[in-house]
Amino acid sequence: MHLKIDSKTLAEALKKVEKVVNAKHSTTILQGIYMEATHEELILIGSDSTETFRFHVPVDGESLEVIEPGKTVLPKQVSEISKKMKKDIEMRLTGFKLLLKSGKTEFDLNTFDPEEYPKLPKLDLENPTLSLKGTEFSKLIKKTAFAASDSEIRPILTGVCLNLDGNNLNLISTDSHRLGLAKTSSTSGNTIKLVIPAKSLDKLSKTFDLQEDLHIYCESDNQLIFRSGALMFYCRLLEGNYPDTSRLIPNEFKSEMKVNRIEFLNAMDLVKELANNADNGKGGVVKLHVNGAATISSHTAQAGKGTVVVDYESLEGEDEYTISFSARYMMDALKAIEDDFVNFKFQGAMRPFLLTPCESNFEELQLILPVRTI
Amino acid sequence: MHLKIDSKTLAEALKKVEKVVNAKHSTTILQGIYMEATHEELILIGSDSTETFRFHVPVDGESLEVIEPGKTVLPKQVSEISKKMKKDIEMRLTGFKLLLKSGKTEFDLNTFDPEEYPKLPKLDLENPTLSLKGTEFSKLIKKTAFAASDSEIRPILTGVCLNLDGNNLNLISTDSHRLGLAKTSSTSGNTIKLVIPAKSLDKLSKTFDLQEDLHIYCESDNQLIFRSGALMFYCRLLEGNYPDTSRLIPNEFKSEMKVNRIEFLNAMDLVKELANNADNGKGGVVKLHVNGAATISSHTAQAGKGTVVVDYESLEGEDEYTISFSARYMMDALKAIEDDFVNFKFQGAMRPFLLTPCESNFEELQLILPVRTI
Numbered sequence: 001m002h003l004k005i006d007s008k009t010l011a012e013a014l015k016k017v018e019k020v021v022n023a024k025h026s027t028t029i030l031q032g033i034y035m036e037a038t039h040e041e042l043i044l045i046g047s048d049s050t051e052t053f054r055f056h057v058p059v060d061g062e063s064l065e066v067i068e069p070g071k072t073v074l075p076k077q078v079s080e081i082s083k084k085m086k087k088d089i090e091m092r093l094t095g096f097k098l099l100l101k102s103g104k105t106e107f108d109l110n111t112f113d114p115e116e117y118p119k120l121p122k123l124d125l126e127n128p129t130l131s132l133k134g135t136e137f138s139k140l141i142k143k144t145a146f147a148a149s150d151s152e153i154r155p156i157l158t159g160v161c162l163n164l165d166g167n168n169l170n171l172i173s174t175d176s177h178r179l180g181l182a183k184t185s186s187t188s189g190n191t192i193k194l195v196i197p198a199k200s201l202d203k204l205s206k207t208f209d210l211q212e213d214l215h216i217y218c219e220s221d222n223q224l225i226f227r228s229g230a231l232m233f234y235c236r237l238l239e240g241n242y243p244d245t246s247r248l249i250p251n252e253f254k255s256e257m258k259v260n261r262i263e264f265l266n267a268m269d270l271v272k273e274l275a276n277n278a279d280n281g282k283g284g285v286v287k288l289h290v291n292g293a294a295t296i297s298s299h300t301a302q303a304g305k306g307t308v309v310v311d312y313e314s315l316e317g318e319d320e321y322t323i324s325f326s327a328r329y330m331m332d333a334l335k336a337i338e339d340d341f342v343n344f345k346f347q348g349a350m351r352p353f354l355l356t357p358c359e360s361n362f363e364e365l366q367l368i369l370p371v372r373t374i
Numbered sequence: 375m376h377l378k379i380d381s382k383t384l385a386e387a388l389k390k391v392e393k394v395v396n397a398k399h400s401t402t403i404l405q406g407i408y409m410e411a412t413h414e415e416l417i418l419i420g421s422d423s424t425e426t427f428r429f430h431v432p433v434d435g436e437s438l439e440v441i442e443p444g445k446t447v448l449p450k451q452v453s454e455i456s457k458k459m460k461k462d463i464e465m466r467l468t469g470f471k472l473l474l475k476s477g478k479t480e481f482d483l484n485t486f487d488p489e490e491y492p493k494l495p496k497l498d499l500e501n502p503t504l505s506l507k508g509t510e511f512s513k514l515i516k517k518t519a520f521a522a523s524d525s526e527i528r529p530i531l532t533g534v535c536l537n538l539d540g541n542n543l544n545l546i547s548t549d550s551h552r553l554g555l556a557k558t559s560s561t562s563g564n565t566i567k568l569v570i571p572a573k574s575l576d577k578l579s580k581t582f583d584l585q586e587d588l589h590i591y592c593e594s595d596n597q598l599i600f601r602s603g604a605l606m607f608y609c610r611l612l613e614g615n616y617p618d619t620s621r622l623i624p625n626e627f628k629s630e631m632k633v634n635r636i637e638f639l640n641a642m643d644l645v646k647e648l649a650n651n652a653d654n655g656k657g658g659v660v661k662l663h664v665n666g667a668a669t670i671s672s673h674t675a676q677a678g679k680g681t682v683v684v685d686y687e688s689l690e691g692e693d694e695y696t697i698s699f700s701a702r703y704m705m706d707a708l709k710a711i712e713d714d715f716v717n718f719k720f721q722g723a724m725r726p727f728l729l730t731p732c733e734s735n736f737e738e739l740q741l742i743l744p745v746r747t748i
Contacts, residue, residue: 075677077647084644097678104683105644110676270458270479273451302484303449304471309478 001070001093003037006063007085007102014079016207016231017046017053023076025049029116033078036071036114047118051200052234053207054120072098073112081107120234123225129218130164130188134210134228140171141201143182143336143364148198149175159195159238161245164188172245173198174367178329179245180336183363192218195238204233249367250354255317255346258358259294259310264342265334267296267308272327274298274306285371286327291320294344298327313341323349324373333366375444375467377411380437381459381476388453390581390605391420391427397450399423403490406447410488411440421492425574426608427581428494446472447486455481494608497599503592504538504562508584508602514545515575517556517710517738522572523549533569533612535619538562546619547572548741552703553619554710557737566592569612578607623741624728629691629720632732633668633684638716639708641670641682646701648672648680659745660701665694668718672701687715697723698747707740 017033025031025048034045042057042064059066072093081100082089090101093111100107141160149157160173170183208214208228217225226233268286275284275298289295294312299305323346334342339357346353355366391407399405399422408419416431416438433440446467455474456463464475467485474481515534523531534547544557582588582602591599600607642660649658649672663669668686673679697720708716713731720727729740 077677080647081644081680084640084647105641105681107648107678107680109678266458267479270455273454273458274481303451304481304483306455306481307479 001035001037001072001091001098002066002068003042004065004067004088004090005042005057007082007087007089009057009063010089011079011082011085013042013044013055013057014082016055017044018076018079019046019203019207020048020051020053021046021076022048029073029112029118032073032075032112032117034071034073034114034117037066038069039066042066045117045120047234049118050236051203052120054232054234056230058230071114072096073114073117074098075109075111078107078109121219121223121225123217123219125215125227128215128227129190129192130169130186130216131213132169132184132186132216134208134212134214136184137214138205138210139362140169140182140184141205143362143366144171144173144180145198145201146173146332146336147175147178147180147366148173151175156195156238156240156242158198159242160198160201161193161195161242164190164192166191172242174243174245174248177326177369178333179248179365179367180333181245181249181365181367190218193242194218194224195240195242196224196235197238200233200235204235207231207233248352249365250345250347250352253317253345253347253354255290255315255319255321257290257294257315257344257346258313258341259344260313261334261337261340261342263310264294264296265331267310268327268331268334271296271298271306271308272331274300274303275327276300284327285324285373286330287322287324287373289322290315290346318346321346321349323353324371325353325368326371329368333368336366337364338362375409375411375446375465375472376440376442377416378439378441378462378464379416379431381456381461381463383431383437384463385453385456385459387416387418387429387431388456390429391418392450392453393420393577393581394422394425394427395420395450396422403447403486403492406449406486406491407452408445408447408488408491410443410445412443413440416440419491419494421608423492424610425577426494428606428608430604432604445488446470447488447491448472449483449485452481452483495593495597495599497591497593499589499601501591502589502601503564503566504543504560504590505587506543506558506560506590508582508586508588510558511588512579512584513736514543514556514558515579517736517740518545518547518554519572519575520547520706520710521549521552521554521740522547525549530569530612530614530616532573533571533616534575535567535569535616538564538566540565546616548617548619548622551700551743552707553622553739553741554707555619555623555739555741564592567616568592568598569614569616570598570609571612574607574609578609581605581607622726623739624719624721624726627691627719627721627728629664629689629693629695631664631668631689631718631720632687632715633718634687635708635711635714635716637684638668638670639705641684642701642705642708645670645672645680645682646705648674648677649701650674658701659698659747660704661696661698661747663696664689664720692720695720695723697727698745699727699742700745703742707742710740711738712736 036043045054085102087102092099098109169186172181215227286298294310297307341358343356410417419428459476461476466473472483543560586602589601660672668684671681715732717730
């Protein structure tokens with residue numbers, strides 16, 4: 001392998017794949033970054049065996065010139081090194097030694113045997129299971145993934161359930177105390193139901209340029225593949241049955257209140273400062289009392305109590321009630337909804353309540369279980 | 375106590391003193407923030423008993439209006455609360471309850487007894503031991519404090535030694551493997567020698583607006599007081615004798631090399647990626663070989679080796695030698711010096727070397743002990 005590459009091009013390509021690479025991985029070969037140069041492109045792969053990123057840079061003769069094709073697996077340090085180099089880089093592989101040269105800088109890197117690197121499954125790029133706008137999928141993730149569990153007690157709940165049913169696509173996640181659901185339409189026609197780790201979706205959101213189209217390939221039971229532009233992401237699916245959440249979502253409510261979302265969020269942010277058990281990771285408990293206005297309050301035995309009154313826009317049904325909930329859950333849900341106004345849908349003080357956008361063309365809901373207080 | 379204050383004014387004042395306040399401090403009263411309103415000013419104090427910040431806001435009838443003087447000790451949460459309030463705040467103390475009101479927001483805070491709050495020592499503000507420009511003191515700190523030890527094995531080395539000898543002021547710190555020294559002149563005429571915790575100086579740099587003059591008061595053996603504008607900082611001194619460092623600093627050298635500081639720093643930053651033991655907190659070991667140019671190199675058994683050649687500007691004395699040192703120590707020292715060029719002063723492969731600025735009117739030096747390599 002012998003090539004010349006612009007340092008910025010190399011650094012940006014490595015950045016796309018290095019996130020999942022662990023220099024102390026128990027499988028030695030995965031400690032490195034796979035690199036393959038052909039006369040058409042430079043391929044980079046990083047993997048921790050459950051998640052894999054693949055990126056390619058086309059040969060354009062300007063930022064990349066391949067003199068002699070070849071492949072190697074580089075130590076992870078190549079990523080930091082290329083970031084700090086300011087000029088063109090020449091790379092030449094001799095046996096298992098890679099010479100990386102740029103101006104008066106020379107690195108002699110010990111490489112791994114590329115034949116030992118796990119092969120990626122063959123893929124029919126032209127036939128994705130599902131294609132949609134990156135921005136749209138990103139929205140679906142933003143509105144659901146945060147509600148997944150971060151505890152491994154029920155591993156399936158650390159995932160986000162993707163349901164594709166003909167032309168309907170929805171994402172659901174729940175940690176059993178709250179649930180986020182977002183729907184969109186699709187032209188796919190396929191039917192699949194699978195559970196993607198919420199952390200993988202988070203990595204996807206952060207690594208992909210979601211301005212482009214996103215293609216999703218589902219060719220085996222335990223892996224899903226995402227592709228957008230030159231980047232591909234292979235992620236292991238969660239095994240097990242996702243709980244049936246449809247029966248959890250109520251249709252009838254005692255009361256519906258329309259409030260300004262940002263006003264409500266700011267009020268929560270203020271009141272949560274005096275919420276009890278604020279350090280239990282759920283941001284403590286706050287109380288909502290509706291009676292002519294929405295009064296949010298909190299108290300701690302030590303520091304005192306706080307109250308913020310938010311005027312509602314409109315209210316239908318029961319016009320006086322009290323309900324308590326986790327401050328963090330409420331704020332997460334209010335942040336996920338992007339509308340100016342939200343509907344607060346109340347079923348009873350000890351029953352789950354819903355938050356939905358008022359005007360959005362995005363079909364979504366946030367469900368939260370109340371907290372019992374004395 | 376009854377007053378009206380602009381929320382931004384209150385939030386900024388609380389921010390100045392809250393840094394040292396620990397809501398779980400074993401001395402209950404120090405969990406709070408002391409507040410005293412007179413017809414002239416509002417005084418705020420935060421303390422963890424070793425470090426204390428005091429700030430005052432003058433009554434101007436606009437951003438602050440004191441209706442009834444008084445004093446209290448507020449729970450620390452008041453700081454976050456005031457930050458999130460967007461309007462004028464009214465504060466009224468009734469017994470041990472403080473009502474904090476702003477628009478439709480009300481907080482009823484449980485306060486502590488202000489009589490229990492530790493009294494600050496009286497101070498003759500007009501007669502500081504030493505006054506100098508804040509920016510100048512900040513420079514002295516920047517060039518020395520990083521070299522203090524972060525290990526408590528020899529507590530005295532976690533401090534910075536301040537020497538004021540008539541018209542000379544210098545700061546020294548060492549962790550016994552490196553030393554930073556910076557000098558300036560002073561019109562004080564006093565003579566003192568004391569050891570300030572490096573962490574306190576760091577807090578000082580971050581909290582004070584060092585564009586203003588800084589006044590230092592030394593009225594007891596165990597405390598030093600800093601004042602700049604409306605802010606005061608009381609800090610506990612370290613007890614014990616600071617080691618005599620004067621005998622550590624060599625005067626004669628075998629070789630002096632002038633190099634471009636940023637070029638040398640960038641080369642270090644690149645080469646350190648392959649430095650051995652890079653995770654020991656000292657950034658691994660790199661080697662400098664001088665022979666017609668300065669060649670910096672590193673290697674690890676696993677990943678390989680790296681070399682960067684930096685051309686020197688000039689060299690006097692011995693023109694071929696090799697020396698090894700901690701990458702982090704070298705980079706810290708190069709960052710502390712602000713000159714375009716540094717002098718690398720060499721005594722021998724196993725003897726400490728010096729880095730000094732080439733043109734600076736600031737008298738300073740960075741001394742580093744080499745690392746023995748095989």
